[in-house]
Amino acid sequence: MPENDVVAAAKERLEESGLPSDWLDTPVHWGVKAKEQATPENGGLRFEYLNVDVYGEVPEYWENNTEIPRGAIPDTRTEQMGYSIFNKSEVWSDLCAGLYEDAIADRWNSSADIPWDTLAPIGSDLERAVCQIATLMSEYGWTKAQTTGRWLQEISYGYIEVKLFLGTVVFDGARLYEVWRKRALANGGGLGRGGRNWKFLPLTQSYTFSEFCVASIMHDAMLIGLLRRGEQLAQTDAERTIYELCQKDIERHLAYFVDHMRYLMLREPVRREEVHRYLNKAEWYLAKDGDDTLYSALAVIMGDGREGAEEAMADVAELRREQVETYLGYLRQCHLGDRDDRLNEELRKWAGIMPAEEVEKIPV
Amino acid sequence: MVTADKLDELQLEPEVPELDLSWLNLDTEWGVSAEPGRKGLTLQQINKTLYGDIPATSEDSSARPRGAAPPEGATPRMTPWVLGDATETFSDSAGLLYDEAVSRQWSSATDIPWDTLDELPEDIERAMAQLCTSLTEVEFIAGDVPGKWLPRIAADHFESGLFLMSQVMDEARHTDVFRKRALANGGGLLLQGGGGGLRQILEAEDFTQMSSMLHILGEGFVQSLFRLGELIAHNEAEKRIFRLAAQDESRHVAFGVTHLKYTLDNEPDKAEEVHWTLDMFENTIVDPDQANPGLAGALIYLLGDGDVDEGWRLFWHVRRKQVLEYLHRLDVAGLGGRLESGRLHSALVGALDEN
Ligand SMILES: [Fe+2]
Ligand SMILES: [Fe+2]
Numbered sequence: 001m002p003e004n005d006v007v008a009a010a011k012e013r014l015e016e017s018g019l020p021s022d023w024l025d026t027p028v029h030w031g032v033k034a035k036e037q038a039t040p041e042n043g044g045l046r047f048e049y050l051n052v053d054v055y056g057e058v059p060e061y062w063e064n065n066t067e068i069p070r071g072a073i074p075d076t077r078t079e080q081m082g083y084s085i086f087n088k089s090e091v092w093s094d095l096c097a098g099l100y101e102d103a104i105a106d107r108w109n110s111s112a113d114i115p116w117d118t119l120a121p122i123g124s125d126l127e128r129a130v131c132q133i134a135t136l137m138s139e140y141g142w143t144k145a146q147t148t149g150r151w152l153q154e155i156s157y158g159y160i161e162v163k164l165f166l167g168t169v170v171f172d173g174a175r176l177y178e179v180w181r182k183r184a185l186a187n188g189g190g191l192g193r194g195g196r197n198w199k200f201l202p203l204t205q206s207y208t209f210s211e212f213c214v215a216s217i218m219h220d221a222m223l224i225g226l227l228r229r230g231e232q233l234a235q236t237d238a239e240r241t242i243y244e245l246c247q248k249d250i251e252r253h254l255a256y257f258v259d260h261m262r263y264l265m266l267r268e269p270v271r272r273e274e275v276h277r278y279l280n281k282a283e284w285y286l287a288k289d290g291d292d293t294l295y296s297a298l299a300v301i302m303g304d305g306r307e308g309a310e311e312a313m314a315d316v317a318e319l320r321r322e323q324v325e326t327y328l329g330y331l332r333q334c335h336l337g338d339r340d341d342r343l344n345e346e347l348r349k350w351a352g353i354m355p356a357e358e359v360e361k362i363p364v
Numbered sequence: 365m366v367t368a369d370k371l372d373e374l375q376l377e378p379e380v381p382e383l384d385l386s387w388l389n390l391d392t393e394w395g396v397s398a399e400p401g402r403k404g405l406t407l408q409q410i411n412k413t414l415y416g417d418i419p420a421t422s423e424d425s426s427a428r429p430r431g432a433a434p435p436e437g438a439t440p441r442m443t444p445w446v447l448g449d450a451t452e453t454f455s456d457s458a459g460l461l462y463d464e465a466v467s468r469q470w471s472s473a474t475d476i477p478w479d480t481l482d483e484l485p486e487d488i489e490r491a492m493a494q495l496c497t498s499l500t501e502v503e504f505i506a507g508d509v510p511g512k513w514l515p516r517i518a519a520d521h522f523e524s525g526l527f528l529m530s531q532v533m534d535e536a537r538h539t540d541v542f543r544k545r546a547l548a549n550g551g552g553l554l555l556q557g558g559g560g561g562l563r564q565i566l567e568a569e570d571f572t573q574m575s576s577m578l579h580i581l582g583e584g585f586v587q588s589l590f591r592l593g594e595l596i597a598h599n600e601a602e603k604r605i606f607r608l609a610a611q612d613e614s615r616h617v618a619f620g621v622t623h624l625k626y627t628l629d630n631e632p633d634k635a636e637e638v639h640w641t642l643d644m645f646e647n648t649i650v651d652p653d654q655a656n657p658g659l660a661g662a663l664i665y666l667l668g669d670g671d672v673d674e675g676w677r678l679f680w681h682v683r684r685k686q687v688l689e690y691l692h693r694l695d696v697a698g699l700g701g702r703l704e705s706g707r708l709h710s711a712l713v714g715a716l717d718e719n
Contacts, residue, residue: 024491
């Protein structure tokens with residue numbers, strides 16, 4: 001019987017009425033008042049502020065296969081829901097709650113936040129090239145959202161912060177898809193040619209979340225390498241804004257994937273070789289796929305039309321080199337700096353890195 | 365081991381990609397323009413040309429955007445299967461609902477006036493904490509489900525995909541906002557209340573069956589309840605939570621209704637299958653064994669503001685509204701007549717009784 005008179009009386013009234021009343025005197029962790037941190041200077045009531053008392057204890061191993069909220073009292077009659085990820089090291093990053101709130105605070109709307117009225121005729125070759133790039137961007141956005149979404153049903157409420165953040169990744173993927181579709185269909189052009197999609201297989205096929213994460217790091221890093229050139233590639237303010245906003249989104253995704261993989265590498269160093277195998281696969285597909293229309297379209301933009309494309313190819317090669325460098329840079333942040341030695345031979349060529357066997361001949 | 369700084373010494377000229385300009389001469393539809401309207405450049409505005417034509421069937425499991433030229437050479441199968449038949453997943457309103465979702469996103473951190481949460485009597489705070497425990501739990505599954513279906517949506521029917529992606533985001537926010545409310549004002553998380561049909565929604569292997577359970581019946585009931593949130597709320601913060609969440613749920617319900625309508629318009633034979641699903645799901649949600657003990661008790665307690673008899677009275681008021689709105693939605697979708705044909709579960713029929 002609860003000591004508090006108000007609660008005791010409430011319990012009595014419920015019971016008289018035939019209603020369950022167990023919940024009233026369940027041993028709750030009373031007194032958590034996250035609202036106290038919710039000031040405008042603090043960004044309102046951010047999810048980070050909920051992590052107090054038992055509610056902030058993120059377990060190394062989460063034992064419950066139902067959707068029970070972390071910190072609630074279990075109802076043992078509940079059916080199992082088929083989650084498959086119960087290890088903190090498999091998904092965790094301390095950044096998730098913050099990144100989730102950042103994603104919401106930074107939300108944008110492709111209908112209203114892009115200055116579409118700045119689009120102007122840019123000549124047929126350039127329009128074709130922009131539309132070709134837009135087509136490939138849409139494909140990646142679609143794939144990102146679909147493949148991220150697939151992991152939601154695997155992750156239990158024990159790691160709620162991760163799931164909330166992944167929800168924003170799904171939504172960002174949707175926007176990446178549609179903002180570029182809009183660009184392709186808004187300025188006198190149309191869609192270009194779809195990619196071969198082989199490069200996406202490491203994302204769609206991933207059997208483990210770790211594989212999905214490193215494949216995402218690779219694709220996101222390649223993309224960010226491109227988005228960072230937005231200032232140079234954009235033909236109008238509308239495109240400039242698209243590049244900027246997409247870049248911000250993808251940087252958040254990378255912040256999570258990288259921080260998570262760093263966490264995994266520290267917690268489970270024994271998984272290093274396994275992770276390299278995932279990277280071998282991801283890089284192989286990327287290299288084999290080649291993205292030929294992407295780099296040729298970039299050449300047309302950088303060469304200001306098809307006539308200048310051949311000459312612009314040297315600049316495109318430099319951009320592709322930066323992309324691979326960016327990718328290796330992110331892996332170093334994950335404590336996967338040994339990837340430098342093991343990078344796929346084709347990607348070494350893209351990055352202008354000496355073939356591995358040549359490197360081995362150099363006395364260290 | 366080659367260190368990062370040593371890499372510089374090993375730097376060669378990067379390989380130059382091959383130049384292939386064949387994509388400059390594609391026969392995709394060309395010369396398409398769109399003007400931003402009152403709400404900017406929405407999906408509706410770019411869907412006016414051939415790119416807006418929805419194929420009745422799609423065999424493309426790749427990510428190729430609708431209307432783009434196919435790639436040259438071999439392509440992989442991206443997923444074991446996609447739901448290529450538009451009747452399986454499409455809704456004429458999906459694009460519009462996605463546009464609306466994007467423009468009506470809100471933040472549980474900054475759009476809820478958390479400073480209006482005053483101290484509540486302990487019984488009321490406990491009841492609200494219990495209700496929010498149950499709701500964060502329900503919303504959690506509501507996000508898993510669209511995530512599960514995403515890889516099965518054909519890129520040719522991307523509007524439905526985009527809608528489901530926006531739903532994943534909305535449900536994340538709902539999971540989050542109810543957890544926030546439970547932990548904001550001293551209450552905490554109370555009893556789990558699994559059951560109530562959550563498993564049935566998650567385990568469905570037919571999109572339309574899933575959608576009629578999740579979007580029409582499940583979220584329909586939730587939306588009717590949230591729209592009466594004024595009856596439950598004790599302060600401006602709680603009122604705002606219910607109001608904003610109800611707005612999101614309206615989109616989810618609308619998707620379900622318009623999807624079912626699309627399906628039945630194009631494949632009337634599917635009606636009986638959906639009836640079966642609803643027979644099962646109505647039975648599940650009224651099954652006493654499936655009842656969520658915390659949810660019902662806390663809800664009634666809050667509705668009556670501690671007066672249990674009054675709570676019951678208002679509960680039946682809510683339930684009646686839930687059932688009436690459910691029947692109306694089925695009517696709009698082209699699946700009317702459950703009440704008249706005696707198919708509606710008797711416990712729901714009983715709720716229609718004014719007394
Ligand atoms: Fe919801
Ligand atoms: Fe919903």
